[in-house]
Amino acid sequence: MKKVYVREEYCIGCHLCEVYCVMAHSRYPHDLLKAFKKGDPLPLPRLWVEEKGPLTFAFQCRHCEEPHCVSACITGALQKDTTTGVVTCEQERCVGCWTCVLACTYGAIRRDTKNGKMVKCDLCSNWGEPPACVYYCPNEALIFVERGE
Amino acid sequence: MEYVIVGNSAAAVGAVEGIRSVDQKGKITLISKEPYHTYSRPLISYYLAGKVTAEKMFYRPLDFYERNRVRALLGKEAVALDAVNKVLTVRELRDDSVQEIAFDKLLLATGSKPFLPPIDGLGKKKVFTFLSFDDARAISSVAVPGARAVVIGGGLIGLKAAEALTTIGVQVTVVELGSWILNTILDQHAALIVQNHLERQGIRFLLQTTCEEVLGNDEVEAVKLNNGAILNCDFVVIAVGVRPNTELVQGTLLKVNKGVVVDQRMQTNLPDIYAAGDVAEGYDLIYGKQRVLPVLPIAYKQGKTAGINMAGGEKEFPGGFPMNSIGFFGLSINTAGLIEPGGDGWEVLVKEEQRRQVYKKIILHQVRIVGFIILNEIDRSGILTGLMSERVSVGDFKESLLETPGLVNLPDGLRHARQFGGAQ
Numbered sequence: 001m002k003k004v005y006v007r008e009e010y011c012i013g014c015h016l017c018e019v020y021c022v023m024a025h026s027r028y029p030h031d032l033l034k035a036f037k038k039g040d041p042l043p044l045p046r047l048w049v050e051e052k053g054p055l056t057f058a059f060q061c062r063h064c065e066e067p068h069c070v071s072a073c074i075t076g077a078l079q080k081d082t083t084t085g086v087v088t089c090e091q092e093r094c095v096g097c098w099t100c101v102l103a104c105t106y107g108a109i110r111r112d113t114k115n116g117k118m119v120k121c122d123l124c125s126n127w128g129e130p131p132a133c134v135y136y137c138p139n140e141a142l143i144f145v146e147r148g149e
Numbered sequence: 150m151e152y153v154i155v156g157n158s159a160a161a162v163g164a165v166e167g168i169r170s171v172d173q174k175g176k177i178t179l180i181s182k183e184p185y186h187t188y189s190r191p192l193i194s195y196y197l198a199g200k201v202t203a204e205k206m207f208y209r210p211l212d213f214y215e216r217n218r219v220r221a222l223l224g225k226e227a228v229a230l231d232a233v234n235k236v237l238t239v240r241e242l243r244d245d246s247v248q249e250i251a252f253d254k255l256l257l258a259t260g261s262k263p264f265l266p267p268i269d270g271l272g273k274k275k276v277f278t279f280l281s282f283d284d285a286r287a288i289s290s291v292a293v294p295g296a297r298a299v300v301i302g303g304g305l306i307g308l309k310a311a312e313a314l315t316t317i318g319v320q321v322t323v324v325e326l327g328s329w330i331l332n333t334i335l336d337q338h339a340a341l342i343v344q345n346h347l348e349r350q351g352i353r354f355l356l357q358t359t360c361e362e363v364l365g366n367d368e369v370e371a372v373k374l375n376n377g378a379i380l381n382c383d384f385v386v387i388a389v390g391v392r393p394n395t396e397l398v399q400g401t402l403l404k405v406n407k408g409v410v411v412d413q414r415m416q417t418n419l420p421d422i423y424a425a426g427d428v429a430e431g432y433d434l435i436y437g438k439q440r441v442l443p444v445l446p447i448a449y450k451q452g453k454t455a456g457i458n459m460a461g462g463e464k465e466f467p468g469g470f471p472m473n474s475i476g477f478f479g480l481s482i483n484t485a486g487l488i489e490p491g492g493d494g495w496e497v498l499v500k501e502e503q504r505r506q507v508y509k510k511i512i513l514h515q516v517r518i519v520g521f522i523i524l525n526e527i528d529r530s531g532i533l534t535g536l537m538s539e540r541v542s543v544g545d546f547k548e549s550l551l552e553t554p555g556l557v558n559l560p561d562g563l564r565h566a567r568q569f570g571g572a573q
Contacts, residue, residue, distance in 0.1 A: 006568055048529075050557035059556060062570035068531070071163075071453070072446035074191040076208040093205065095195055099474040101527060102483045103446055105535025106567055107554055111528060147569070 001085040002146045004123070004134055006057045010141035013056030017133035017142060018045040024124050024132035044112050046121040047133060058133060058142055060121035061108040063087050069120075072103035086123050094118055150175035152459060153237060153250060155227045155397065156258030157181035158190055159445045160426025160452030162209055164256045165217050167456020167464075175460065177219045178250060180239055184224035185282060186211060191309075191445060193285035197292070198313035206282065230255075232401045232419055254421050254459040257398065257409060258452055261391035261427040261443055266301075268387075270363030275384040279310045280391065288386065294318030296383040299372050301360050303330035305475060307388030311352050312477050314386075322353045322380060324360050324372075326389075334473050334484040339508050339522050346480045346506065360385075393428045393441055406430055408441040413465040415455035423459055425451035432468035434538060435486045435519050444471055470520075472534060474527070480506060483527040485534055486520030487512055500551040509551055516544040529554040535567075 020032070025043040028034035036042065047060035063080070067087050070078045077093035078100060080086070096116035100109050110119050124131035130144035152168055152175055154161045161179060168177060188206040195201040214221040222239065228247075229238035237250045263278035265271060277288050288310070292298070296319045300307045303325030311321045323330070329340035330347075344354055355374070362373040363385060371381045393408035403417050404410040409424035413432060416423050425431075426448035430439040447469045457464040472485035489512070490497050496513040508524040511533070518537040523530055532554035536543060541563065543550060549558035556564050 003570060005570075008568070048555070050555050052555075052557045055557060057557075057568065059568065062567075064570070068446070071449045074445055075189045095192070095201065097191070097474055097476065098481055098483070098527060099446065100531075102472055102474040102485065102530050102534055104531035105538065106570075107529030107532040107556065109529075109531070 001063065002123075002144055003063055004060055004121070004131055005143050005145060005147065006059060007141050007143065008055065008057035010139045011057045012139060012141075013049060013051050014138065015049050016136055016138060017047060017058045018049055020132040020136040021045040021047055021121075024127040025119075029127055041114070044110055044119050046110065046119055048107070048110075058137075059106070059108065060133070061087060061104075061123075062106055063121075063123065068103040068105060069100035069109060072099045074099055084125070086125055087120070088122050088125070089118060089120060091117055150460075151251065151253045152177045152256070153252035153254070154179045154256045154258060155181075155237070156256070156260055156426065156428075157183060157185075157187050157221075157223070158258070158260055158426065159208070159448040160258035160260070160429075160455075161256070162187055162213075163449040163452025163454075164258060164423075164425060164456035164459070165213075165219055167453035167458075167462075168460045169217050169456075171457055171460035171462040177217065178222060178252075179214070179219050180222045180225055180227050180237070180250070182224070182226040182242065183281060183283070184242070186223075187213065188282055190280070193279065193282055194309035194313045196282070197285045197289055197310070198316040200316075203282075227259075227397055230397050230401050230403075232398075232403060232422060235421060252421075255423065256452070256455050256459060257417075257422065257424040257428055258426045258448075258455075259394040259397060259428045260448075262394045262396075263387065264390045264392045265387060266359075266389050268301075268360055268363060270365070270369075271387070273363055273365050274368040276363055276369055277384065277386050279306050279386050279388050288314075288384070291384050292317055292319050296320070297381065298322070298384050298386060299324060299360070299380055299382045300386045300388060301372075302388035302390065303327070303354065303356075304333060304388060304390065305331065305473065306391075307386065308347070308477060309475070310386050310388060311347070312350075315350055315352055320351070320353075322355060322382070324355045324358050324374065324380075326357065326359050328357055330354065330356070331482075334471070334475075334488065335482070335522055336488050336510065339482075339510070339524055342506055342508055342524055343477065343480060343482065347477055350478050391427065391443060393443075395428060406439075410439065413468075414458045414463075415451055415466055416458060423455040425455040431466055433470055434468040434540075435470045442469055442471055444473060446472070467538075470537070481525055481527050483523045483530045484521065486518075486537060488520055488522060490514070498547070498551055511550050513543065513547070516542045516547070518543060518550075526553065532556070 023035040026035040026039040408430040427443040512520040
């Protein structure tokens with residue numbers, strides 16, 4: 001399946017991927033200004049920008065073939081779509097037990113402690129292709145491709 | 150092909166999904182004593198606390214059996230196994246009628262049952278265990294605000310019950326035999342932080358204490374403790390641990406240790422019979438031997454592994470270790486593997502911030518992570534889980550382990566492997 005991959009040699013740590021991830025999952029998924037000015041409460045970004053000196057990169061869910069988070073989910077809220085391969089969380093059924101946080105060996109899951117729910121990358125399934133982080137990355141440090149595994 | 154699954158929780162559901170990933174045609178029959186659609190067992194404490202309704206307890210969508218073409222025999226108990234002729238005897242709980250069901254491949258996913266300590270008077274009314282939806286419903290019916298409860302056992306189950314009861318206004322006293330609470334997953338230091346937190350919410354603890362007798366005529370009125378004290382109460386919850394539910398296989402040819410003995414394909418000593426979940430002994434990566442690993446993520450994985458193999462696929466359970474993510478009144482706890490170091494070749498990394506109730510302890514053996522305890526600062530803890538299950542030598546970046554885990558701290562090779570996302 002197509003996934004988001006980072007080319008860390010092109011990432012300058014501008015965090016625009018986070019900004020547009022927030023927009024794409026907000027109440028105004030196609031309007032940056034409205035998303036940030038009127039979209040309160042703003043969703044959390046579903047990816048992490050990691051930085052250490054000159055090394056920076058964005059990172060999000062790998063949509064694993066055999067996702068540890070799905071096996072670990074105590075409610076069954078986390079599922080891997082058998083057709084698209086996207087790992088998604090049925091938010092309404094998440095109880096914020098954070099077992100997925102402990103299980104995901106990539107550390108790809110974020111805690112929304114305000115709402116007591118986990119959030120994760122959904123590959124912008126409801127937004128468009130490529131995902132917003134890729135589409136708006138100014139340096140093409142993020143790419144959306146099929147690599148095989 | 151006739152597949153029969155005994156059980157209806159994580160391992161059983163994993164097996165259904167495993168079988169169907171290989172074999173779309175074979176017949177699957179699932180037998181469960183509990184008369185309910187598959188539900189999430191850990192959610193019973195959320196149900197008791199009023200945070201999740203009965204309708205939201207389901208572990209898989211309501212069309213799960215239909216979609217996977219499973220004949221679900223709910224409210225029926227498998228009472229006898231003829232392992233030689235491959236026949237199960239099943240009793241209908243409503244009318245005690247009995248039927249025989251033949252199988253080609255059988256999965257035992259019967260889970261755990263509560264361990265009942267030798268305490269006099271356990272047969273009285275309003276003495277409960279806390280493992281099933283029925284338990285939660287029964288407790289719910291007596292757990293009115295202002296009621297007084299004694300919870301016997303300060304482990305995961307007992308404390309989740311105590312938290313839920315406190316949330317709905319019950320006065321709770323926890324009686325624990327050990328020197329500290331949650332002693333299977335926390336060291337004494339972490340346990341004290343959690344205990345203080347729970348005490349601030351109103352829960353009372355009696356440590357190094359046992360209950361000798363449940364007092365009352367027909368119904369619980371009090372418990373008598375080993376120090377002679379009498380605690381008046383309206384109901385009692387027994388939560389001193391669980392045991393593999395191996396009843397069905399006692400006296401058969403199946404090899405049983407503490408749990409049912411299986412190989413890495415989750416097959417028992419008999420070729421067509423498999424076991425998974427709390428009833429089985431899976432491979433513990435840290436201990437390096439088979440043992441019962443009664444946690445949900447492992448149950449699901451073992452069930453799926455068993456299902457794939459039952460259907461003719463090839464899959465091994467790679468091994469696991471106990472891991473728990475649990476929270477009490479907003480304090481989050483993540484633990485995995487061992488909680489105390491041994492002698493030579495062991496190292497312990499510790500960080501603490503009292504004000505934020507942050508505690509982090511990572512145990513290394515021969516420069517590999519073999520266990521950790523994290524209070525509150527649990528973000529991205531799974532990165533540590535991954536280093537642990539992959540047995541990565543962490544010598545080169547050890548000093549960064551106490552920070553919030555990030556891929557940025559890993560050596561190039563490990564980081565790139567994770568960025569490219571092939572590693573499982």
